[in-house]
Amino acid sequence: MTESVQRTRVCGECSLCCTVLRVDELRKLGGTPCLHQRSGGGCTIHARRPGICRSYECLWLSGSLGADDRPDRLGAVVDLVNEGGSVKLVIRQARPGALEASTRLQEIAATYRISMPVRINDVDAVLDEDRRFRVLMPDGVEHHVEGEWMTIHHPDGRAERRRMPWLERWALRTAHAWKRRRFRRMQSLGPKRV
């Protein structure tokens, strides 16, 4: 998405984040290709692209992954995300099963998991409130979240299913209500051309 005079890496033929990520300025939902994506990589409105597109750098572009780990080759956009003061690695799969299909993505997840949680998101069904995601915790535990329910998979094979505490459920419902409102508006207006 971005360019820098100091950076040695350029996006080249990759434009995976232009499909995977949400761009509010363009009313573009996550998981849908941007109207302005150029086939073979690049942006048809490069000089006028929104601020988020100018500032965004995936982990590969910032130089923190190996040279061959460009997202279009991995099948996922990989990022470090700070949520409430806690940093996690987020793997946004371009299609379900991308992590299982790529030994390199699995290696990256295992390396980061030593020091921080690793969240794996799909980009399909972005409007589904119960859309599932997984979090691989440093202690070997895996959290599978679906709506208000979480299944905790322990390294010894045990699994426990729990409903989230009421405060988290309330926060989730509030976030979903806000998200629904925003998505309804984006859908009714349609994608914005720049």
Ligand code: SF4
């Ligand atoms: S995913 Fe990374 S490398 Fe690919 S276009 Fe976006 S910023 Fe560039």
Ligand code: SF4
């Ligand atoms: S405006 Fe350009 S850089 Fe931004 S998401 Fe669309 S194609 Fe990508």
